Amino acid sequence: MSTPSTSYPSSEFRAAIYRVLLTSSLLLLLSVVMLIPTYYQTTTLWYKTGTDRVMLFAAQYIGLAALVLLYLQAILSARGKFLDQVFGAAMLLKLHRLNGVLLLVLAASHILLVLVPEGLANLPLGKKFWPEMVGGALFIFIALLVVFSYFREAIRLPYKTWRFLHRPAGYLTLGLVTVHVMFVSDSFEQAVPRILLLALFILTVLWMVGVKFIFNRKVSNSS
Amino acid sequence: MKTAISALLTTLTLILTTSLVFGAARSWEVDKAHSAIYFSVDHIFSKTRGHFNEFDIKTNFDPAQLDQSSFVFTIEVDSIDTNITKRDKHLRSADFFDSGKFPQMTFTSKKITDAGDGLYNVAGILTVKDKDYDLTLPLKLVGVTEHPAKKGTEVAGFNGTVMLDRLAHGVGTGKFYDMGVVGKDVEILVTLELLSSK
Secondary structure, X not given: OOOOOOOOOOHHHHHHHHHXXXXXXXXXXXXXXXXXXXXXXXXXXXXXXXXHHHHHHHHHHHHHHHHHHHHHHHHHHHOOHXXXXXXXXHHXXXXXXXXXXXXXXXXXXXXXXXXXXXXXXXXXXXXXXXXXXXXXXXXXXXXXXXXXXXXXXXXXXXXXXXXXXXXXXXXXXHHHHHHHHHHHOHHHHOHHHHHHHHHHHHHHHHHHHHHHHXXXXXXXXXX | OHHHHHHHHHHXXXXXXXXXXXXXXXXXXXXXXXXEEEEEEEEOOEEEEEEEOOEEEEEEOOHHHHHHOEEEEEEEHHHEEOOOHHHXXXXXXXXXXXXXXXXEEXXXXXXXXXXXXXXXXXXXXXXXXXXXXXXXXXXXXEEEXXXXXXXXXXXXXXXXXXXXXXXXXOOOOOHHHHOOOEEEEEEEEEEEEEEEEO
């Protein structure tokens, strides 16, 4: 009588499976979030026609993609043992840097696509446009984070100083983007988009807190 | 030197006397807390109302000196307020006022005539988006009385309504009118309390 042989997949194979699963989950999440502008249309879109309407729709899609990628950015920066094993520390850092640039491009495109249909001279400034102004502040933070990260050595900014500033500024962008999206668009006055946004925010924060205080933080500290 | 000083004094006296005899009518200051420029426009079936939070009105008015009286309204377009921020943003946009390019609207009176029964027709130039339009604003002088809460001050009350075709004044291209969404006739209500020391 022969004993059945138990063969476990190699760690590389498992990592590959996880990579596919995580990437698919991200794409699925992006697709779900992208449904919001269509199913929970803003009243602003009612009054936009032609090119203006196309631009505003595009701005909303791009803005929401940036939202998801900003949450992803926080997860990538927190890393954690699991992500380190699946992607490797070097790949996570590469993705974090690439994602940062992508975020800046998306944020800039979002702003332009929102402002052009309104007329570039008509900036939403003032107390009653505070959600838009939070968005403006968010863009400045993202731009500064990306620029200082890419040109840190060129401007001879010490690594410790850069990290001391980069981390809290990164956390701040997470809060700013949530507040901006929650209050700037009347789509998020509806229950489903609001709950989805809050759930994503809470899960991201839980991931970061979990990695930092509960789970084994990182396999290696290279960054 | 003596002649020069004498000439200067004579000139100053002449200017002072002239302004006292032929000077502008009584000056009034707007009580902003109790004055407003409201508007109302059709939205499909309902009326959408709003007002401008920031405006200034310089007034010289004396019923006995109408030729010396004047009204100058300056409205900050960005201060448009319909109680819905998104709508205000849209009204400020290039679709309507384009307030970034044209931040102010003004109305400067040219001639005030007494239409009887306390009604004064204030004819002047309305400037919207840097273009001038003739406009007559009928203002009813509701009364002039000592301010009940501020001694030594008189308050004058004016109310007036006028209908404006927004499309004829360049506020919108007609796109939303053609869609049957936003009407073209805008009812303006001007209600003022003006203050002047006795």
